[in-house]
Amino acid sequence: MDGNERISRLLLKQEVDEFLYYEADLLDARRYDDWLALLADDVRYWMPMRRNVKVDDLEREFTREGRDISWFDEGKQTLTRRVRQIQTGIHWAEEPVSRISHVISNIRLLEANPSWAEPAEVAVGCRFLVYRNRVETETDILVGKREDLLRRVEGELKITRRRILLDQNVLLSKNLTFFF
Amino acid sequence: MASTNTTGYRRGLVDLGKGQISREIFVNDEIYQEELERIFARAWLLVGHESQIPNPGDFFVSSMGEESVILCRDRAHKVHVFLNSCRHRGMKVCRYDEGNAAVLTCPYHGWSYSTDGRLVGVPYFREAYHGSLDRSRWGLAEVAQLCLYKGTVWASWDPAAPPFLEYLGDFLPYIDLTLDAWDGSDGGTEILSGIQKWRVPCNWKFPAENFSGDSYHNISHRSVDLAGIGPSGSGRRDMPELLMARKLHIAFPEHGHQTTSYLLPKEVALPPAYQHSSVVSEYFRECEEARRNKRGDWGRMIALVGEVFPNTAFLARQPRTLAAWHPRGAHETEVWRWFLVDRNAPAEVKDFLRQYYIRYSGPGGMTEQDDMENWNYAHAASRGTIARRYPYNYEQGTGTEIENYEWESFRVPGVVCDLTRAKSSEHNLRNLYRRWAEFMEADRWEELTSGRRLGRAEAAE
Numbered sequence: 181m182d183g184n185e186r187i188s189r190l191l192l193k194q195e196v197d198e199f200l201y202y203e204a205d206l207l208d209a210r211r212y213d214d215w216l217a218l219l220a221d222d223v224r225y226w227m228p229m230r231r232n233v234k235v236d237d238l239e240r241e242f243t244r245e246g247r248d249i250s251w252f253d254e255g256k257q258t259l260t261r262r263v264r265q266i267q268t269g270i271h272w273a274e275e276p277v278s279r280i281s282h283v284i285s286n287i288r289l290l291e292a293n294p295s296w297a298e299p300a301e302v303a304v305g306c307r308f309l310v311y312r313n314r315v316e317t318e319t320d321i322l323v324g325k326r327e328d329l330l331r332r333v334e335g336e337l338k339i340t341r342r343r344i345l346l347d348q349n350v351l352l353s354k355n356l357t358f359f360f
Numbered sequence: 361m362a363s364t365n366t367t368g369y370r371r372g373l374v375d376l377g378k379g380q381i382s383r384e385i386f387v388n389d390e391i392y393q394e395e396l397e398r399i400f401a402r403a404w405l406l407v408g409h410e411s412q413i414p415n416p417g418d419f420f421v422s423s424m425g426e427e428s429v430i431l432c433r434d435r436a437h438k439v440h441v442f443l444n445s446c447r448h449r450g451m452k453v454c455r456y457d458e459g460n461a462a463v464l465t466c467p468y469h470g471w472s473y474s475t476d477g478r479l480v481g482v483p484y485f486r487e488a489y490h491g492s493l494d495r496s497r498w499g500l501a502e503v504a505q506l507c508l509y510k511g512t513v514w515a516s517w518d519p520a521a522p523p524f525l526e527y528l529g530d531f532l533p534y535i536d537l538t539l540d541a542w543d544g545s546d547g548g549t550e551i552l553s554g555i556q557k558w559r560v561p562c563n564w565k566f567p568a569e570n571f572s573g574d575s576y577h578n579i580s581h582r583s584v585d586l587a588g589i590g591p592s593g594s595g596r597r598d599m600p601e602l603l604m605a606r607k608l609h610i611a612f613p614e615h616g617h618q619t620t621s622y623l624l625p626k627e628v629a630l631p632p633a634y635q636h637s638s639v640v641s642e643y644f645r646e647c648e649e650a651r652r653n654k655r656g657d658w659g660r661m662i663a664l665v666g667e668v669f670p671n672t673a674f675l676a677r678q679p680r681t682l683a684a685w686h687p688r689g690a691h692e693t694e695v696w697r698w699f700l701v702d703r704n705a706p707a708e709v710k711d712f713l714r715q716y717y718i719r720y721s722g723p724g725g726m727t728e729q730d731d732m733e734n735w736n737y738a739h740a741a742s743r744g745t746i747a748r749r750y751p752y753n754y755e756q757g758t759g760t761e762i763e764n765y766e767w768e769s770f771r772v773p774g775v776v777c778d779l780t781r782a783k784s785s786e787h788n789l790r791n792l793y794r795r796w797a798e799f800m801e802a803d804r805w806e807e808l809t810s811g812r813r814l815g816r817a818e819a820a821e
């Protein structure tokens with residue numbers, strides 16, 4: 181990587197950091213319509229379930245995208261419906277509203293296409309910690325890894341693919357009424 | 361009316377004459393401990409599906425009551441269910457969710473068991489045990505009874521329990537509505553890979569009564585109805601044909617099973633459904649026709665929800681699922697859910713259903729999320745010293761049960777409440793708790809199968 185490339189990469193890293201933090205702010209501020217606008221129209225949003233398997237059988241650890249039952253396997257249309265449900269004001273699982281914080285860390289740029297200087301697409305890995313507290317003492321802490329594919333559309337970054345790998349087997353939350 | 365006057369367990373905790381049930385049965389830890397003995401150690405419980413263990417050596421770790429069990433297929437292709445606890449010092453023998461193994465080796469001291477449960481390996485067998493340990497007596501503990509039915513695997517720890525088919529009785533055809541393919545072909549379903557498992561902070565009977573046929577909780581789901589996740593873009597489901605059907609609560613007092621089902625009229629052109637895709641809507645139209653030809657009057661019966669006593673639920677229509685409400689203490693339930701599709705359906709239909717199931721059911725499901733909020737806080741608000749003094753009300757529709765219900769020349773098995781006009785009743789819920797009280801009272805299985813139900817015995821006195 182030459183000097184120019186390193187600088188391009190650095191600028192891109194800065195832009196991606198800002199983007200993901202901004203996205204987390206939108207979710208935590210319940211600005212769901214603005215959040216939906218960050219998703220590409222062909223977005224894939226997938227959160228598999230996770231099995232306890234032998235170390236030599238690890239390809240069976242995750243349920244498969246587009247084939248198996250998962251916690252989420254969504255496109256923009258169903259994500260929009262989920263937002264609409266929350267916005268009805270009578271979605272009891274989010275009413276009274278939950279207090280949610282998304283903590284995003286360990287952000288790494290994995291790949292840029294076609295180049296760091298002119299990235300049309302960039303793959304990003306990170307950790308998430310989603311904290312939800314609701315009603316009085318009900319608290320969920322969900323931690324895991326995320327792999328995002330971001331695409332530049334008319335200068336702006338959009339999320340085109342999100343894989344959410346939660347570090348749990350039996351889901352310890354009674355429901356998943358929030359986004360990752 | 362035979363099915364209304366049951367005064368049950370412990371001086372009226374379950375008083376069906378009045379239609380009142382004490383909160384104690386949901387929140388009391390001692391009663392819960394008794395449930396584990398009297399219900400979960402005696403009744404038939406759903407363990408899994410044969411398609412999860414197609415080959416010799418395949419295993420799937422499941423649950424019966426609070427306890428972990430191993431469902432596996434031995435070398436001779438025979439299916440077994442074992443307690444997942446080593447006979448030596450109790451270690452959980454298998455901590456994987458599923459896989460394939462020639463032998464199951466305990467990670468603590470290394471006893472190993474063959475897939476038919478025999479103790480086949482003991483470290484230092486000659487030296488430390490001087491060859492005198494009787495290995496034939498120390499195999500894995502196996503359930504007393506096992507039944508494979510149209511792919512599903514059921515088990516009971518009680519040798520005195522009646523065989524599974526007898527346990528189901530005339531409820532069997534209603535289970536078939538979930539396990540047969542949509543076109544009516546016998547057992548023509550398979551499960552989708554991926555079993556959902558999650559925790560809900562409520563007593564296991566909240567979901568059990570909900571799936572028995574809580575026909576009253578419309579307000580719970582108003583938000584998903586408004587958001588419109590139905591296959592044709594509105595509501596929760598596509599079921600225009602149900603507008604012309606009879607909506608029935610159907611209960612089996614002698615067994616404790618119940619379902620909410622719809623009975624379609626004899627001659628009717630069904631309106632189109634699943635219209636977002638011609639492949640899917642065509643598939644369901646053809647199946648519908650085939651089923652009605654094949655099954656006659658039964659082809660007109662469409663089950664919605666149902667519950668096999670005590671803790672297995674089914675949703676027969678889309679999303680087609682089986683669920684087990686595993687108790688984890690009086691105040692917590694672990695839900696396991698299997699999803700079913702027609703084995704011979706085109707890939708596009710299966711994929712459409714899979715996606716619909718995910719957005720409908722489970723913790724990520726837009727419908728069930730609100731149920732779980734309600735179960736959680738209903739349970740929590742019932743635990744207090746003062747709260748426990750006030751029984752729940754189950755009197756809805758008391759006295760409207762019909763023993764010989766018939767519509768358009770089809771005599772419907774079971775005791776029926778017609779909800780077409782009434783919209784709702786708690787007939788099915790009373791049926792669940794009647795059986796619950798009988799199990800909690802009866803010391804022996806004979807008392808549970810004698811047909812002398814509590815209500816009848818007392819009414820006769």
Ligand code: FES
Pocket residue numbers: 446447448449450451466467468469470471
């Ligand atoms: S506990 Fe299994 S071998 Fe000792």
Ligand SMILES: [Fe+2]
Pocket residue numbers: 570577580581727728731
């Ligand atoms: Fe519900």
